[in-house]
Amino acid sequence: MSDVFEGYERQYSELSANLTKKCTTAGGLHGEQKKQKLSEIKAGIDEAESLIRKMDLEARSLQPNVKAVLLAKLREYKSDLNNLKSEVKRLVSGNLNASARDELLESGMADTLTASADQRSRLMMTTERLDKTSDRVKDSRRTMLETEELGVSILQDLHSQRQSLLHAHNTIHGVDDNISKSKKVLTSMSRRMSRNKWIIGAVIAVLVIAIALILYFKLK
Incomplete structure (x- = not known):
């Protein structure tokens, strides 16, 4: 898991919850207060879009197995942001009467809360699978390092044995030279x-x- 992605993810979750509360509050406001609240919500949505773009760039720079999981989570965040945008459009339109708008907001908020609960549940499951994948990657890396260390040790042993064989060969060659000299002396x-x-x-x-x-x- 990327620490950078997790940081953006926390920021987005907090911002999304804050925007949802502001949408609920804006539904009960009128006039300038409502315009000011909607302006704050739009600024928050722009910030949320910026965070999603950053998360997308970070996810695409990671390894394929991690990248696939993070992009799946990112699609859920984009869906959540689209729901917020739709809610803001309904608040801005102002075509619905107060009772219909309140009913729609209550229904929309209920659906949003339900969707958010489902998304959080899926996100938790995805995070758990990602943690397991990360653990398997760490285990594989540790095994690879151990194998590399074993290979280095074997190469060092082989090098030492090669040096011993070369020394023995040189010694035998010296003995052979001495035998040849002795043979010449005996022949003489x-x-x-x-x-x-x-x-x-x-x-x-x-x-x-x-x-x-x-x-x-x-x-x-």
């Missing part, structure tokens, strides 16, 4: 050992041949 050592074996074997072979030659010459 293996080659050196093979070369040393061939050298030792050659030395032994030379020594064996030398000993054999020495023995040969000594025995000969």
Whole structure:
């Protein structure tokens, strides 16, 4: 519910009740007093029309679900204002005699009061439905915020896990580099050992041949 619309609504309800009382009072007046009262009523009707225009602009600027409810209430206010205008026209015309005019006013006021009671009842029901709709909107907004907070928390967890995986990947990559270096060192050592074996074997072979030659010459 719009606080601005509610403010205009309160002003209109008070003004409508005041205009209804003035119409009843004007029905029993004559001459200049009646003209002055009718002038006050017309000024009040102009103010009521201004309030209705403001309520209409405010209602049309709101969300569609709220807008529909407020426009329905606004139609009832416009109907109420039209009844007041009709009452003023009857007061201004002055074509009816006093008794007929009093009877018409009493009948019109009874109908107006009955219509006002029905309108107030409908307005109360509409206001109650609007309050329920507003509560549902608030609940939906709260759920949406909670869902958003949960989504942010999940994204933060995923980001943290991604950082952990990147760190583990870098660590594994470092270990792989160390293994490659160790493999190269072992390969180099293996080659050196093979070369040393061939050298030792050659030395032994030379020594064996030398000993054999020495023995040969000594025995000969």
